[in-house]
Amino acid sequence: MRLxxxxxLLLLAALWGGSFLFMRLxxxxxGPIWLIELRVLxxxxxxxxxxxxxxxxxxxxxxxxxxxxxxxINSALPFSLLAFASLSLPAGFTSIVNATSPLFGSVVAAxxxxxRLTGSRLLGFALGFAGVTVLIGWQPVVMTPAFFRAVAAGxxxxxxxxxxxxxxxxxxxxxxxxxIATASQLSAAVFLLPALPFTLPVAPPSASILxxxxxxxxxxxxxxxxxxxxxxxxxxSTKALTVTYLVPLFAMLWGVTVLEETxxxxxxxxxxxxxxxxxxANDLLGKGLQSRAGPS
Numbered sequence: 001m002r003l004x005x006x007x008x009l010l011l012l013a014a015l016w017g018g019s020f021l022f023m024r025l026x027x028x029x030x031g032p033i034w035l036i037e038l039r040v041l042x043x044x045x046x047x048x049x050x051x052x053x054x055x056x057x058x059x060x061x062x063x064x065x066x067x068x069x070x071x072x073i074n075s076a077l078p079f080s081l082l083a084f085a086s087l088s089l090p091a092g093f094t095s096i097v098n099a100t101s102p103l104f105g106s107v108v109a110a111x112x113x114x115x116r117l118t119g120s121r122l123l124g125f126a127l128g129f130a131g132v133t134v135l136i137g138w139q140p141v142v143m144t145p146a147f148f149r150a151v152a153a154g155x156x157x158x159x160x161x162x163x164x165x166x167x168x169x170x171x172x173x174x175x176x177x178x179x180i181a182t183a184s185q186l187s188a189a190v191f192l193l194p195a196l197p198f199t200l201p202v203a204p205p206s207a208s209i210l211x212x213x214x215x216x217x218x219x220x221x222x223x224x225x226x227x228x229x230x231x232x233x234x235x236x237s238t239k240a241l242t243v244t245y246l247v248p249l250f251a252m253l254w255g256v257t258v259l260e261e262t263x264x265x266x267x268x269x270x271x272x273x274x275x276x277x278x279x280x281a282n283d284l285l286g287k288g289l290q291s292r293a294g295p296s
Contacts (some may be wrong), residue, residue, distance in 0.1 A: 005235050012227045013243045017250025019220035020091035021258055023083045025212040032083035033199040037192045040075055042217035044185030056179040066171035071187025074164035078157035088150035090261040095251030096135055096271045097154035102278040103128040104162035113166055120280050127277030135270030181225040245275055
C-alpha cells in the first residue's frame with residue numbers, strides 16, 4: 001500500500017468515525033428521521049452529477065427495485081437507528097456497537113448463503129458477544145430503559161448492514177459502485193419522506209447544527225463513498241475494508257476531543273473483544289479481512 005493510499009484509508013476512517021460525532025450533535029435537535037433524511041438527500045444529490053457525468057443512469061433504471069431495497073436496509077433504516085442510538089449513547093460507544101456488523105455478517109452468511117460456520121467463526125462470534133456484554137454491563141451509569149433501547153437500535157442497525165451486503169452482491173452484480181451509492185441514498189430519502197410530518201424537529205436548527213448536517217452528508221457520506229471506492233480500485237477490497245477496524249478509534253477520538261466524552265474501561269475492553277472477534281470470524285489474522293460491514 002502506497003503512502004497516499006494509507007493517507008486516504010486514515011481519512012476515510014476519520015470521516016466515518018466523524019459520522020457518530022455529527023449524529024450525536026444534530027440528532028437531539030432535528031430528531032433521527034429528519035437528520036437522516038437530510039443526510040441521504042444531500043449526499044445523493046451531491047453524488048448525482050458524478051453519476052450523470054459517468055453516464056451510469058441506465059444502470060440505475062435497470063436495477064431500480066434492488067437499489068431501492070438497498071437504500072432502505074443499508075441506509076435509511078440503519079442510519080435512522082444509529083441516529084436514535086446517538087440520542088442516548090456517546091459517539092464512541094455507538095461506533096463500537098456498530099462494529100459488530102461483521103459478526104452478524106458471519107451469521108447471515110451461514111444462514112442465508114449456506115456458508116460453513118467454522119470453528120473460527122463461532123469463536124469470533126462468541127468473543128464479539130462477550131465484547132458487547134462487557135460494553136453494556138460494565139458501565140458506571142444507571143441502566144435505564146432508554147440506554148437499552150439505544151443499544152438494541154445500534155445492534156439492529158448492524159444486523160441490517162449484514163443483511164444488505166449479501167443482498168446487494170446477489171441483486172446488484174455488475175452495477176457500478178457509484179450508481180449504487182447515489183441511487184441508494186436517493187432511494188433512502190424517498191423511503192423516509194412519509195415519516196417527516198410525524199417527526200418534526202423540536203427546535204429550529206442553529207448554524208452549528210446545520211454545519212454538522214452538511215458535514216455528515218458531504219464528508220461522512222458523499223466524500224467517504226468516493227474515497228472508499230477509490231481505495232477498492234487502488235488497493236483491493238480486502239485492504240480497503242480494514243477501515244472497519246479504525247472507525248471506532250476515530251469515533252472515540254472525536255468524542256473525547258470535541259464532546260469531551262470519557263473513554264471508559266468497558267469501552268476499551270468491549271471494543272477490543274469485538275474487533276478481535278471480528279478479525280477471527282473473518283480470518284483476518286490468517287487470510288485477510290473478509291468482513292461485510294456497511295458504512296456508518
